[in-house]
Amino acid sequence: MSTDTSTTTPSSKGTSLSLDAWAVILAFLLALAVRFDILKNVPW
Amino acid sequence: MASSISLPHVESGHPLLNGLRLVPGVLLLAGIGYSGKILEHSVNAYAKAHHWTFPNIEYVLWAILIGLVISNTVAIPRFFQPGIATYEFWLKLGIVLLGARFVLADVLKLGSISLGLVVIEITLSLALMTLLGRLFKLKPKLTSLLAIGSSVCGVSAIIAAKGAIDADDEDSSFAIAAVLALGALALFTFPAIAHGLHMNDVSYGMWAGLGIDNTAEATAAGALYSDAAGKVAVLAKTTRNAMIGFVVLAYALYWAGRGQAETVTNKAAFLWKKFPKFVLGFLFMSLLVGFHAFSKGQVASLGNLSKWAFLLTFAGVGLRTNIRDMSKQGLRPFIVGFIGEILIACLTLGLVVGANRMAGL
Numbered sequence: 001m002s003t004d005t006s007t008t009t010p011s012s013k014g015t016s017l018s019l020d021a022w023a024v025i026l027a028f029l030l031a032l033a034v035r036f037d038i039l040k041n042v043p044w
Numbered sequence: 045m046a047s048s049i050s051l052p053h054v055e056s057g058h059p060l061l062n063g064l065r066l067v068p069g070v071l072l073l074a075g076i077g078y079s080g081k082i083l084e085h086s087v088n089a090y091a092k093a094h095h096w097t098f099p100n101i102e103y104v105l106w107a108i109l110i111g112l113v114i115s116n117t118v119a120i121p122r123f124f125q126p127g128i129a130t131y132e133f134w135l136k137l138g139i140v141l142l143g144a145r146f147v148l149a150d151v152l153k154l155g156s157i158s159l160g161l162v163v164i165e166i167t168l169s170l171a172l173m174t175l176l177g178r179l180f181k182l183k184p185k186l187t188s189l190l191a192i193g194s195s196v197c198g199v200s201a202i203i204a205a206k207g208a209i210d211a212d213d214e215d216s217s218f219a220i221a222a223v224l225a226l227g228a229l230a231l232f233t234f235p236a237i238a239h240g241l242h243m244n245d246v247s248y249g250m251w252a253g254l255g256i257d258n259t260a261e262a263t264a265a266g267a268l269y270s271d272a273a274g275k276v277a278v279l280a281k282t283t284r285n286a287m288i289g290f291v292v293l294a295y296a297l298y299w300a301g302r303g304q305a306e307t308v309t310n311k312a313a314f315l316w317k318k319f320p321k322f323v324l325g326f327l328f329m330s331l332l333v334g335f336h337a338f339s340k341g342q343v344a345s346l347g348n349l350s351k352w353a354f355l356l357t358f359a360g361v362g363l364r365t366n367i368r369d370m371s372k373q374g375l376r377p378f379i380v381g382f383i384g385e386i387l388i389a390c391l392t393l394g395l396v397v398g399a400n401r402m403a404g405l
Contacts, residue, residue, distance in 0.1 A: 019133055042349050
């Protein structure tokens, strides 16, 4: 199943963030972890 | 799998419970994706050890094939479904992280070429699908949904347009089924045709990004050809995705003008709502790399994280493709989609070949 860019994920406070926003937030959290060597030399 | 053609729904309940519901399906995606990676390695090693001439089958294809076999042979328990539905989240995460592997200058150069091609592709595809819908006497709103789905970005565009033009659930399911079935076909036909035509990585990536409707399938078809082609396919497809708001707005205004959809009061707010925000994340990540925010090793790590995210996506592409469910959706929308997609594929191939000659892709 596919999801729309406007699909929302509800939070306990009643506010909501789109799937896109969660993806962007997680991507930049990972980028920060890589930048500050919390995640080092991620293998493939 | 019924969810392959149903519209998304928002889980209600405690956020922690919702999060826990995702775990089995996400683990299934990770398991299938990782099995694909292990299979690629072991089959190649076995063939080499026994001096066999065996084509290199990439992890992408293994992950999709395992997913396809599972979803078409066994009934996947319901508790896996919420997690499987996250495959598009991993796709968007992967695309934002992939931004690290693009130098902004490349994004601007390839992006401007693909933007020009995207505008031509969208205009011709919309006209073509509308004409075919009328020829085959499809319902006008189903024709609109098929036209939007095949010209912009597949399932996401159809869902975004459904609310905007006030279309039926049934029409949306038809259009989604057609786009998904044709995307599954494109996964195997596009790389085969490109190999036959000896296309270079950039040309093929551009073609896959322009010609395949759904972002997940376009990304997978690109990665099936080569790593470099996968990158370009994502860039071209992302450019296409960025146009979603404009096309949906045009259709919303058209149907509102006929009194068959709600009037759009604030066009700028409408465009922003429909704009895929992960495109901004992708560009910003590329910008950060351009400003040397990361070392070379860190950029490689971000690229690898992107590949891990895509691994889950490719497993999801296979798992949500259920041939039996798709065949239940009726033949006419599929035939219209099929004819339209073949023509669009030929058209986009011509555009890419032309751009390659003129701009040297």
